[in-house]
Amino acid sequence: MAKKNKFSFINLIHEKVIKVVEVTKKGSVKVKRAELKKVLEDSFTLAAKAAASGERVRFPVIGALVRKDVPARKAGKGKNPFTGEDIMIKARPASKKPRWSFPRQLKDTFANKKNW
Secondary structure (H helix, E strand, C coil): CCCCCCCCHHHHHHHHHHHHHHEECCCCCCCCCHHHHHHHHHHHHHHHHHCCCCCCCEEECCCEEEEEEEECCCCEECCCCCCCCCCEECCCEEEEEEEEEEEEEHHHHHHHHCCC
Protein backbone atom coordinates (compact mmCIF):
# COMPACT_ATOMS: atom_id res chain seq x y z
CA MET A 1 0.00 0.00 0.00
CA ALA A 2 1.51 3.33 -1.06
CA LYS A 3 1.66 6.10 1.49
CA LYS A 4 -0.25 9.24 0.46
CA ASN A 5 1.93 12.34 0.32
CA LYS A 6 0.86 15.39 2.29
CA PHE A 7 -0.39 18.32 0.23
CA SER A 8 2.25 21.04 -0.04
CA PHE A 9 1.03 24.38 -1.39
CA ILE A 10 4.55 25.76 -1.85
CA ASN A 11 5.79 22.69 -3.73
CA LEU A 12 2.73 22.74 -6.00
CA ILE A 13 3.22 26.40 -6.92
CA HIS A 14 6.95 25.85 -7.41
CA GLU A 15 6.38 22.96 -9.83
CA LYS A 16 3.76 24.84 -11.83
CA VAL A 17 5.75 28.08 -12.05
CA ILE A 18 8.83 26.18 -13.26
CA LYS A 19 6.72 24.86 -16.16
CA VAL A 20 5.47 28.30 -17.31
CA VAL A 21 8.71 30.28 -16.85
CA GLU A 22 10.78 31.16 -19.92
CA VAL A 23 14.46 32.05 -19.75
CA THR A 24 15.72 34.47 -22.39
CA LYS A 25 19.13 34.31 -24.11
CA LYS A 26 20.40 37.01 -21.74
CA GLY A 27 19.46 34.88 -18.75
CA SER A 28 16.49 36.89 -17.55
CA VAL A 29 13.27 35.15 -16.56
CA LYS A 30 9.91 35.94 -18.15
CA VAL A 31 6.49 34.89 -16.93
CA LYS A 32 3.25 35.91 -18.58
CA ARG A 33 0.78 37.49 -16.19
CA ALA A 34 -2.13 35.35 -17.43
CA GLU A 35 -0.12 32.13 -16.96
CA LEU A 36 0.93 33.12 -13.44
CA LYS A 37 -2.68 33.97 -12.57
CA LYS A 38 -3.81 30.56 -13.84
CA VAL A 39 -1.09 28.80 -11.81
CA LEU A 40 -2.17 30.56 -8.61
CA GLU A 41 -5.89 29.94 -9.20
CA ASP A 42 -5.29 26.26 -9.97
CA SER A 43 -3.09 25.88 -6.90
CA PHE A 44 -5.69 27.43 -4.60
CA THR A 45 -8.40 25.23 -6.14
CA LEU A 46 -6.34 22.08 -5.55
CA ALA A 47 -5.60 23.24 -1.99
CA ALA A 48 -9.32 23.74 -1.33
CA LYS A 49 -10.08 20.25 -2.67
CA ALA A 50 -7.37 18.75 -0.44
CA ALA A 51 -8.84 20.57 2.58
CA ALA A 52 -12.35 19.38 1.65
CA SER A 53 -11.07 15.80 1.66
CA GLY A 54 -10.03 16.25 5.30
CA GLU A 55 -6.39 17.25 5.02
CA ARG A 56 -5.01 20.33 6.80
CA VAL A 57 -3.57 22.65 4.14
CA ARG A 58 -1.03 25.22 5.28
CA PHE A 59 -0.48 28.50 3.46
CA PRO A 60 2.80 30.13 4.49
CA VAL A 61 2.45 33.27 6.64
CA ILE A 62 -1.36 33.57 6.26
CA GLY A 63 -2.72 30.42 7.91
CA ALA A 64 -4.23 26.98 7.42
CA LEU A 65 -7.46 25.66 5.93
CA VAL A 66 -9.15 22.56 7.34
CA ARG A 67 -12.52 20.82 7.18
CA LYS A 68 -14.60 20.80 10.36
CA ASP A 69 -17.33 18.21 10.89
CA VAL A 70 -20.38 19.89 12.43
CA PRO A 71 -22.61 17.39 14.27
CA ALA A 72 -26.38 17.19 13.81
CA ARG A 73 -28.63 19.04 16.23
CA LYS A 74 -32.08 17.92 17.36
CA ALA A 75 -35.12 20.19 17.23
CA GLY A 76 -36.12 21.68 20.54
CA LYS A 77 -37.84 24.46 22.42
CA GLY A 78 -36.27 27.79 23.24
CA LYS A 79 -37.14 31.32 24.32
CA ASN A 80 -36.89 34.53 22.38
CA PRO A 81 -34.51 36.61 24.55
CA PHE A 82 -36.23 39.89 23.64
CA THR A 83 -39.89 38.99 24.07
CA GLY A 84 -39.68 35.93 26.30
CA GLU A 85 -41.95 34.08 23.86
CA ASP A 86 -41.52 30.29 23.46
CA ILE A 87 -40.17 29.29 20.03
CA MET A 88 -39.30 26.03 18.23
CA ILE A 89 -35.68 25.63 17.15
CA LYS A 90 -35.31 23.67 13.90
CA ALA A 91 -33.25 20.50 13.64
CA ARG A 92 -29.97 20.76 11.76
CA PRO A 93 -28.39 17.90 9.81
CA ALA A 94 -24.69 17.07 10.16
CA SER A 95 -22.44 18.98 7.76
CA LYS A 96 -18.82 19.66 6.87
CA LYS A 97 -17.64 23.28 6.81
CA PRO A 98 -14.35 25.00 6.03
CA ARG A 99 -12.45 26.54 8.91
CA TRP A 100 -9.50 28.91 8.69
CA SER A 101 -6.88 29.26 11.41
CA PHE A 102 -4.39 32.10 11.57
CA PRO A 103 -0.81 31.74 12.83
CA ARG A 104 0.16 33.39 16.13
CA GLN A 105 2.54 35.82 14.38
CA LEU A 106 -0.30 37.21 12.23
CA LYS A 107 -2.61 37.54 15.24
CA ASP A 108 0.10 39.44 17.12
CA THR A 109 0.62 41.77 14.15
CA PHE A 110 -3.08 42.68 14.18
CA ALA A 111 -3.11 43.04 17.98
CA ASN A 112 -0.22 45.51 17.95
CA LYS A 113 -1.70 49.04 17.87
CA LYS A 114 1.40 50.40 16.12
CA ASN A 115 0.25 48.62 12.95
CA TRP A 116 -3.16 50.31 12.85
